[in-house]
Amino acid sequence: MDDAGYRAWIGLPLAAIVAPAHAADYMTPEQAAALFFPQADTQVPLLLKLSKEQRNAIKALSGVRQRDKTQSVWRAEAGGELLGWTVVDDVIGKHEYITYAAAISPGGRVLGIEILSYRETHGGEIRQASWREHFVGKTLQNPFKLDVDIPNISGATLSCRNVTDGVKRLLALQRVALSP
């Protein structure tokens, strides 16, 4: 088969089907914290304040800039023992504004991710990648580049990439500012 036999066109599997709306609120941070750590008897909300040094350290560890000087965190405990944290974060894509929560274990592993709210900022096309590794079990030790260990068959969307970067940054934040 010669190359000319392929008329290679781009195929964009879009989020062209929208049901029922293109903005949705899924859960509150408290609901996400309870979902991630059902065995917790205490969920302590913290507004984590990050110094300039801490923010620089997060950037150095993750390669992603920590823009916000504060981050909302829920500390889950059972019988006084730390179970992990729920960290709430926003990603602003080209077309979306997404708030999500990530659960991180004391050892720095991603235990789960839930989208809290999803908003399209304007009506442009959202391009969807076909595949991407899910994040559960990822640690900072895993190379967290999209095209390295997060499969990127059809090219990640900006928002997918932003969530990837966001999770990577939160793992660094855990190490810098939350490690016991």
Place this chain on the structure above:
Amino acid sequence: MNYIRRMQPLLGTFVEVGVAEGPAAGSSIDSAFAAVAEVHRLMSYQDPDSDLSRLNRGDGRPVPLRKLTVNVLRLARALMQASGGRFNCTVGGALERLGALPTPAAAARLDHGDADDIVIVDSCRVRLRRPVHITLDGIAKGFAVDRAVAALAARGANSGWVNAGGDLRVFGSVALPLSLREPGGFRTVGRLANRAAATSVTSGRPQPGFPGRIVSTTGTGVSRGSWTVLARHAWRADALTKVAALLPDAQRAASIRRLGGTLLEAGSTAQ
């Protein structure tokens, strides 16, 4: 009736699951996300440990696979035959050469093959007749949606939906309004009940940062446009959008119907 909805980033997109409120809603949604994640793990092109990657480097020998993977390959093979090769999941080599898929340790020696290259040895073993690479991109996202719906039903959910970035299936008593994104905004085309819908959009030029492609192996071109197909199962709707992009205009609707889908044409409605 109230519905509980959750969304997680999976399959390179945002997967939404909705079920009718009830005591088992939370655990049924957990099992639906787990089903999607399982399909991803088994059928990822990039993960060298996935069933798919092991098959692709099997060197013609029978490769032991999970039954789920064999099922998808069986469906894909049947649709390749039924569609006269317009659906073709043996194009991994071509997509590697185009840079649309990463090349594993060893590149595929053939750009593509045909249905006969997928030899189903038994319910848990498959071998490749020639050195092609299989990619399940065109079918597995829909298949994952079907698995998620089955997981919801197995946990007693009697009504709900799963939407994986536009591969959507609705079951039970809920009827979801279906809107299609078109240039200039959204167009409501009806309500979707007890069916699946999928859309692929093809444009004529490569998009920076989005190397996903549909390649033709039958000598016909890929038509530009937005292709939405309804079917009972999401895997079929998903796969038939690729077939629609490769069919000549005059045959498109009738051929999709013959293959078990309904093409949603411009100006038409879902029901």
